[in-house]
Every structure is written in structure tokens, then in C-alpha cells.
Amino acid sequence: MNDPKKCEDVNECVVHNGGCSHQCVNTEGSRYCACKPGYQVQHDDPNECEDIDECDDNSSPCSHECINSLGSFYCICPSGFRMKDDNTTCEDVNECLADGLGGCSHICHNTLGSFICDCPEGYVLVGNQTCRDINECLLNEYEGGCSDDCKNTVGSFVCSCPQGYALARDRRTCTDVDECHTKNGGCSHICSNTAGSFYCKCPVGHYLDEDFKNCLDDLLPKKMIPVFINLLKDKINPDKKVNEITRAERLELAALFKNFNLSVKKFRDIDEAIITCGGIDTREIYSNKMESKLVSGLYFAGEVIDVDAYTGGFNLQIAFSTGKLAGKSAAD
Ligand SMILES: Cc1cc2nc3c(=O)[nH]c(=O)nc-3n(C[C@H](O)[C@H](O)[C@H](O)COP(=O)(O)OP(=O)(O)OC[C@H]3O[C@@H](n4cnc5c(N)ncnc54)[C@H](O)[C@@H]3O)c2cc1C
Numbered sequence: 001m002n003d004p005k006k007c008e009d010v011n012e013c014v015v016h017n018g019g020c021s022h023q024c025v026n027t028e029g030s031r032y033c034a035c036k037p038g039y040q041v042q043h044d045d046p047n048e049c050e051d052i053d054e055c056d057d058n059s060s061p062c063s064h065e066c067i068n069s070l071g072s073f074y075c076i077c078p079s080g081f082r083m084k085d086d087n088t089t090c091e092d093v094n095e096c097l098a099d100g101l102g103g104c105s106h107i108c109h110n111t112l113g114s115f116i117c118d119c120p121e122g123y124v125l126v127g128n129q130t131c132r133d134i135n136e137c138l139l140n141e142y143e144g145g146c147s148d149d150c151k152n153t154v155g156s157f158v159c160s161c162p163q164g165y166a167l168a169r170d171r172r173t174c175t176d177v178d179e180c181h182t183k184n185g186g187c188s189h190i191c192s193n194t195a196g197s198f199y200c201k202c203p204v205g206h207y208l209d210e211d212f213k214n215c216l217d218d219l220l221p222k223k224m225i226p227v228f229i230n231l232l233k234d235k236i237n238p239d240k241k242v243n244e245i246t247r248a249e250r251l252e253l254a255a256l257f258k259n260f261n262l263s264v265k266k267f268r269d270i271d272e273a274i275i276t277c278g279g280i281d282t283r284e285i286y287s288n289k290m291e292s293k294l295v296s297g298l299y300f301a302g303e304v305i306d307v308d309a310y311t312g313g314f315n316l317q318i319a320f321s322t323g324k325l326a327g328k329s330a331a332d
């Protein structure tokens with residue numbers, strides 16, 4: 001002290017850092033404690049510093065998750081986000097922009113923090129990422145859509161038609177092609193359109209190509225014509241012109257019409273069978289109630305009974321009638 005009349009400030013910070021745990025700031029006549037960044041002066045002890053919790057719910061600087069540390073903090077981003085340069089804000093990652101559409105086989109939609117895979121029409125998502133072709137031809141709603149043939153293609157399907165039919169505008173339904181519409185179907189005289197086909201006809205008294213093999217259209221069903229021509233081949237040359245056919249040959253043809261013999265070669269497959277012969281003997285059944293005469297309380301109906309008839313509704317009628325009577329009797 002140079003001037004005994006003047007007071008000089010004492011720097012309390014010199015001795016033991018003024019008692020401050022971090023920094024001591026000298027002031028005229030006093031001092032106070034200050035803290036390093038990330039710390040604050042303790043409420044109950046102004047000499048001590050305590051960590052500031054920057055992640056406190058109300059004041060977190062992070063857009064997403066905040067992790068507090070001694071004197072500092074850091075932000076972290078959830079999956080699907082990345083940290084911006086400010087180190088506090090997370091921004092969405094557009095996974096769909098990455099190579100390979102984020103792993104989606106066809107369509108990728110970015111969402112906040114994630115992405116979803118999608119498929120174009122005609123495909124179905126298998127798992128989360130892969131689209132697989134739908135076989136529309138196996139689906140009921142589409143099977144009904146194609147009136148005839150359905151062919152599956154990748155991502156779609158096409159309907160097709162048998163010969164003589166063409167796809168209508170709906171691309172599903174096969175409609176008959178009227179072959180006679182174009183150049184009279186190539187027929188010299190009359191063209192007659194049929195479902196899926198057509199045939200040429202001649203005016204009465206004229207025959208197509210005038211061969212025997214072509215002149216039976218008016219006399220026989222189509223499928224029977226080759227049968228007749230074959231059976232008569234030793235008697236009438238199929239290529240003989242009709243105006244050369246003799247009376248004797250015409251009589252041969254007439255004779256075959258009048259005496260066309262068919263012999264049964266074998267039964268059709270059991271799967272095609274219509275009615276079962278055999279069953280419960282009708283003499284063992286009370287016909288007024290269809291109850292068994294041998295076992296009381298046992299009723300019979302339909303094919304289980306030894307009754308059978310020609311096809312034409314008789315067997316169904318038997319089943320309906322006996323079924324109703326048996327059911328009614330059993331209930332009484
Ligand atoms: C292809 C075909 C064409 C026919 N066309 C004609 C015709 O045009 N006109 C005509 O009159 N008749 C026709 N019939 C015959 C006629 O259909 C039968 O005579 C009649 O349906 C018999 O009736 P049902 O009730 O006795 O037997 P079904 O109609 O055979 O009925 C028996 C039922 O019992 C069921 N069943 C069998 N076992 C069991 C079991 N263990 N438990 C529970 N249920 C069982 C079967 O699934 C079936 O639904 C035809 C038959 C066939 C196969």
C-alpha cells in the first residue's frame with residue numbers, strides 16, 4: 001500500500017481460487033464464482049458449479065433424442081433419420097433414393113423415418129420388399145372374366161378364344177366371328193354362319209363340288225357323314241360326281257339309312273355312370289312310409305333302394321319322393 005490514505009481492492013481470487021470450484025471473478029471489494037460452459041452455480045452453494053442438464057424435457061435443443069453428459073450434451077437420431085450439420089436436428093433419410101429402391105423390387109414410398117414397398121397392378125407383395133406376379137387365371141373373379149382361355153403373363157393376363165371366335169371389346173368375352181360377313185366365307189353360293197364356324201350350302205338341287213362325299217349335308221348330321229361314306233366306300237366311290245351316281249348306288253345309300261346297325265362295344269367309364277342298380281329290396285320296405293320291415297326306425301330313400309330307371313328325371317323323382325316320405329315318416 002503506497003498511499004496510506006487510499007484503500008486498495010483485495011483480489012480474493014488469488015488465494016485458493018477465492019474458494020470457487022471453477023472460476024473466480026474478482027470485483028471491487030468482493031468476488032464471485034463463475035462456471036465453465038455447461039455448468040451453472042449451485043443454488044445452495046455459490047462457490048460450487050453443477051452440470052446443466054441441457055436435455056431437460058422443456059429445453060432440449062435436440063429435435064429427437066438428447067443425451068446429457070458432464071458439462072455438455074449430444075443429440076442422436078433414430079433409425080431412418082440422419083443428423084444435420086447443426087448437430088441437433090435430425091432429418092428424414094429418403095431410403096427410396098438410394099440405389100436399388102431401398103431394397104423394394106418395384107415401387108418404393110418414402111415415409112417419415114422409414115419407407116414402404118409397393119407393387120404395380122398384377123403383382124402382390126410377398127414379405128416386405130418383393131413383388132410377385134399374380135396368376136389371375138387361378139383367381140375365381142378373373143377366371144369368370146375370361147369366357148374361354150386365360151393365359152397368365154408377367155403382371156397381367158390375357159384371354160384368348162378358340163378358332164372361329166374373337167375377343168370382344170371387353171377383352172374377356174369370346175364372340176362368334178361371322179365368317180360369312182367377309183367375302184361370303186369363300187362360299188360360291190350360300191354361306192351359313194354357325195357358332196365358331198360356318199358352312200357353305202348350295203341352292204336346292206345343287207351339291208358342293210358335286211362329289212358324293214360332299215352331297216350328304218342335307219341328309220345326315222355332320223359327324224355321321226364320314227361314317228356313312230366309309231361304310232359305303234366299297235359300293236360308292238366318295239369322289240364320284242353326284243350326277244354319275246347310279247340308281248343301284250342310290251339304293252345302297254337308302255338301304256344303309258334304313259338298316260343302320262349299332263352294336264354296343266363297351267360301357268363308358270364308371271365315373272360317367274348315372275344310376276346304380278341294386279340296393280335295398282323294395283319288398284323289405286313299407287312303401288307307405290319308407291321304413292324297413294326288418295329294422296324298425298330305419299328309413300330308406302333314393303339310390304340306396306333297388307330301383308332304377310332311364311335317365312330323364314325318373315331317378316331324381318324317385319329320390320325326391322322317397323326322400324320326402326322317409327323324412328316325414330321318421331319325424332312323425
Ligand atoms: C352324372 C349323372 C347324371 C344324372 N342325370 C340324371 C338325370 O338326368 N335324370 C335323373 O332322373 N337322374 C339322373 N341321375 C341320377 C340321380 O342324380 C340320382 O339317382 C339321384 O341324385 C340319387 O339321389 P340320392 O339322394 O339317393 O343320392 P345322391 O344324390 O347321390 O346323394 C347322396 C349324398 O350323400 C352324400 N354322402 C355320401 N356318403 C356320405 C357319408 N358317409 N356321409 C355323409 N354324406 C354322404 C353324398 O355326398 C351325396 O351328397 C344322374 C346321376 C349322375 C351321376
